Amino acid sequence: MNTSQELLIYARSTHWVKYIQKTLVYLLIACFGLALMPIALQLFSKAPVLASAVYFIGFTLFLLCHHLLFHLYFSEQMIDIIVTNQRIIYFDDYLFTCDDEHEIPLHKIAAVEVQQHGIIQNMLNYGILWFDTGGGSTDMKRSIPHVPQPDELAKVIHAQLQ
Amino acid sequence: MIDTIILSICIISLGICLLLSREFVKVSEKREELFEVFHGNMRSTKRSKSILIFVYVVLTLLFTIGLSIPLLYSF
Numbered sequence: 001m002n003t004s005q006e007l008l009i010y011a012r013s014t015h016w017v018k019y020i021q022k023t024l025v026y027l028l029i030a031c032f033g034l035a036l037m038p039i040a041l042q043l044f045s046k047a048p049v050l051a052s053a054v055y056f057i058g059f060t061l062f063l064l065c066h067h068l069l070f071h072l073y074f075s076e077q078m079i080d081i082i083v084t085n086q087r088i089i090y091f092d093d094y095l096f097t098c099d100d101e102h103e104i105p106l107h108k109i110a111a112v113e114v115q116q117h118g119i120i121q122n123m124l125n126y127g128i129l130w131f132d133t134g135g136g137s138t139d140m141k142r143s144i145p146h147v148p149q150p151d152e153l154a155k156v157i158h159a160q161l162q
Numbered sequence: 163m164i165d166t167i168i169l170s171i172c173i174i175s176l177g178i179c180l181l182l183s184r185e186f187v188k189v190s191e192k193r194e195e196l197f198e199v200f201h202g203n204m205r206s207t208k209r210s211k212s213i214l215i216f217v218y219v220v221l222t223l224l225f226t227i228g229l230s231i232p233l234l235y236s237f
Contacts, residue, residue: 008197074186082200095186
């Protein structure tokens, strides 16, 4: 691919809704860990060994969730949808665990399909963008999930296809 | 005994913070290089990246040191 003539048309991060599920889980565990600490302090006069063990578990759980939360933000914060005048690039990376890069040349795209299912997706205006590259298969490898304002991106791609 | 465990947790926590921040900077620099190839501008993302790292480091120090003090002095 000739990158010297390749120009950036569109660049965005996927929708913030991707953070919600994991953030809630981590916050819940962190709150549980934090709640163990005053319990441990109360227990100290009766059972010091048990109290230190409970505090240690709470402390470790809280710190673990803190790091996991920032791991999530660091991984998802970067721009992961890039459209140039030659191709579409979608990054599916997660620090230390996943480093996927999906690339679809524009000349291979026959059609772009926007999928927005359910109340939440329509209210928050995000959805799946699926690319028809021929062959008739509808596998989700040729799609981008959590696309914010997918209609707008579809228009941008359509404009490049013409 | 408990001092050694707390010290180990603190070191591990700060180590994770350092590793994660370094990896984040590395990956985002790679992304910036790609952007430069396409003649794009990532100024706003660079600023938010620095803020995020700063918040992470400050909170890690605060939580790691702040929450280990009761373990050291109370127990």
